[in-house]
Amino acid sequence: MCANNRSNRILEVKKIMKSYNSKLTKKNIASMVALLVFAVAVIGITIGFASSANKAKEVDSPVLETNKPVESFSLPASEYTVLKEASVDKLVYMPSLNMWKTHNGIDLGVKENTEIKSVFSGKVVKVEQSTLEGVVVTVNLSNGMTAIYKSLASTTLKEGDKIDNGAVVGIAGTMLSESDMGTHLHLELKKDGKYVDPTEFINIVSSNK
Known part of the structure; x- marks a missing residue:
């Protein structure tokens, strides 16, 4: 009888430990997933800012045009x-x-x-x-x-x-x-x-x- 009770208690302890380990693993996985999502979001924001900055530079940089000489009137005769x-x-x-x-x-x-x-x-x-x-x-x-x-x-x-x-x-x-x-x-x-x-x-x- 005592042996059976002892065995039953051992089984219950194992179940509890197994349940605890299972919960702990799920929490860890959830935490890792959250960290990954956060990291991806940060990278995306950084890339977005860099892209916007590059576009701003492209817009702000004027295209230089070669100025043509201005034509002026000439005399129809020298004398x-x-x-x-x-x-x-x-x-x-x-x-x-x-x-x-x-x-x-x-x-x-x-x-x-x-x-x-x-x-x-x-x-x-x-x-x-x-x-x-x-x-x-x-x-x-x-x-x-x-x-x-x-x-x-x-x-x-x-x-x-x-x-x-x-x-x-x-x-x-x-x-x-x-x-x-x-x-x-x-x-x-x-x-x-x-x-x-x-x-x-x-x-x-x-x-x-």
């Missing part, structure tokens, strides 16, 4: 004399026409056979022979303005040609409507479709001989 200044909003007397009218350009007296140069780069939109104004070349400039070269004797340009700043437009000649001026260039500039004084954009002095 000239201002014969008549522009008067785009006031009437002036025109001797050759014997009338008063606006003078929409500037007249530059030059020697015969003088090459007239482009004051700005652009595209030729019209070339015509006028009875009153000689050979006329109209160029839409790359800055949005328009240059009109009148009183030319000749030109090799044609409609659609592109012309560089300082390239030859034509040879200076005469024009019937300003026959009193002899060989010269009559230069007109337009901005937003309206005539403007060329001296506001081109460094033309009263005399440059």
